[in-house]
Amino acid sequence: MSAEAHAGSRYYLPHGTHWPIMGSLGLFSAAVGGALWLEDVGLGKYLFLLGLIIICLMMFGWFGTVIRESLSGSYNAQVDRSFRWGMTFFIFSEVMFFGGFFGALFFARVFVENWLAGGSNSLFTNLIIWKGYEPVWPSNGPGNIGGSFEGMSATGIAALNTLILLTSGLTVTIAHWGLKEGNRKKLCLFLLFTIILGFSFVILQGHEYIDAYTRQNLTLGSGIYGSTFFMLTGFHGLHVTIGAIMLTVILIRALRGHFTAEHHFAFEAVSWYWHFVDVVWLGLFIFVYWL
């Protein structure tokens, strides 16, 4: 994989890469395997796993190439700006992905409950199909899908997790200050704090999920409340996990001295991602747990 600055030019152009096709094969294998697995075809889960392994190897290789090129000084300020725009709009796409699920939550709470209870122009829905249904929240619908359950409270683990994530947003910023001051000890120490806080969040959320399933009878199948709760917090938890893994990679790179006070886009990209995860959590805390 040769990649060098364009001869005699101000532009940087990589050429020839086999990582994308490897990524596509990985995605294809994971998709076929995942679909077969859902349909209970025996081969499915192995193909799915194979796909994930290929994707992971691809990411190691691809990011490794980029890191090597970055360390060798191939990237000028223009490449850096391209990466920044790329990351910004990637995060924007993630915001919109969560937006879809938040939209589903608002629609269900504000409109569907009301309509099932005969509101707006849905009088006959309530008179004929769902007789006498009253709007409630948390709701598992007029069919009491999944059986009665206990909703989530905003004062338990959720409040603790809010504190943890907000603190982690602060520690990652202090780490950034350390990086800009050229203080590697401060950088690494506060990165480590951030990672510990991140994984603590995930562990506490796992605990919360276990409690929901075993004690509260709140499952993915608990009507619209269970659906929106687990899909929103689940995707968020997945993003926290990915973010914490990315922070770990950044810590390893920081320990190896990859970053300078001027040149550290990878750190900033991950910290942007971490703040994004933080902001999504605030939305979750307010609309899923609190209100």
Added chain:
Amino acid sequence: MSTVAVAHEFHAEQPRGIWRWITTTNHKDIGTLYLCFSLLMFFVGGAFAMLIRAELWTPGMQLMDPEFFNEMTAFHGLVMIFGAIMPAFVGLANWMIPMMIGAPDMALPRMNNWSFWILPFAFILLLSTLFMPGGAAGAGWTMYPPLFLQTGMALPFQIFAIHLMGISSVMGGINIIATVLNLRAPGMSLMKMPMFVWAWLITAYLLIAVMPVLAGAVTMMLMDKYFGTSFFNAAGGGDPVLYQHVFWFFGHPEVYIMILPAFGIISEIIPTFARKPLFGYTSMVFAIASIAFLSFIVWAHHMFTVGMPLAADLFFMFTTMLIAVPTGVKVFNWTATMWRGALTFETPMLFAIAFVFLFTIGGFSGVMMALVPADWQYHQTYFIVAHFHYVLVTGAAFAIMGAVYYWLPKWTGHMYNETLAKWHFWLSAISANVLYFPMHFLGLAGMPRRIPDYPLQFTDLNQVVSVGAFVFGAAQLLFVACIILCVRGGKKAEARAWEGARGLEWTLPSPAPYHSFGEPPAPNLIWTHPYQDG
């Protein structure tokens, strides 16, 4: 030309054969891959359409069972939208944007490769479902539950295919934004960009904003089917209409994703062949931006008959009618550009003029359907089929064909065969109207869409439509012939292949060097672009 020397040097170290195309990071190679893929899918989706029209030749069941007919209407839509139109526009963006803004390549060349190479796998997944036990999903390209949820083992394959297409589109969008915002030649401010670049900048933003929402919608479907969630199940407090809202929040910007780049193309072609600067450049930019903004607040006009509250019907009716304003600005400006121009009618111009006429017909039927009480009559009839084929075939697809003829000389270094191309144009333009115009009448008379059988009185018009469809399909073989002939030879093309053409891409030799601009072009070249008078 230093750029030419650099190009040779790069050719020398390229891998050969298929591996070159798999590993390429060059914007022209990737653009070619996109365009070839799109052409292939155009014929796959076209074959599905031919089957539909053959079945509708006479009333009663002829060739296929109703389930397969439904699969054909669904897959015709999915393949044409995600396989033909969108990749064609991305291919044009790849080829042209770096050349138009004076850049050597796209900003993120490796990711560019990945955006393309996900697509073939996504379509293998999607098309494989046609051969699966239980059949493919026959619930339309919109995939509404609960019908879509009744699909057998094809369902997760189709959903994952949609996910892959989404990943590909988002990466493509990110790349285009990074390129346009970061790689413009010094001196090219935003308001000096060619209209095609402006149109794509805004389209890319729409792509990144809505493809993840579609991913969310189909993920909810997957969860409802396999993991017991109740998003679209009223008994659990969900609502099938929720899917329609999430889907159309994606779907309406999506239809503008398929038309805004076409607006850009037409705004390039018309000034060239009118030999005049584009009329009202600034208003064109703001019109596209307004259309993009409005696209986010009109989605429920696709759902007027599902029983929304009156206030929602009214809100979406008024916002939808607002779109006619910026669209009218664009049509007015194209016409005003031609006004008193020194017009010539080469094939790209013919497609552009046909676009202005026929897209406007589609726009008018759109305004008709924006009216809630009228839409209750038109909904789910052939009227809507006529509407969206006027905007997508004689709109988007004609713009793509015009763009291919317009830029083929730049890509291949040869002029295409003008006589053959004119045959292609006239056959397409006439047959498309024979094909789509009677659909208006069928729809107004009450013929529903997505139905393999119909009452006797619709026979005549259906046969006219089918004849138009077969001629239109056959005419596209001429398109392929034109392209192949042009790639293999023909009259040598000048750097400025069209007398009236302005813009940076025409300052490069034809065919353009492998890496477009090794050094940024001189700022005085930018000043001569077609939109600024004087």
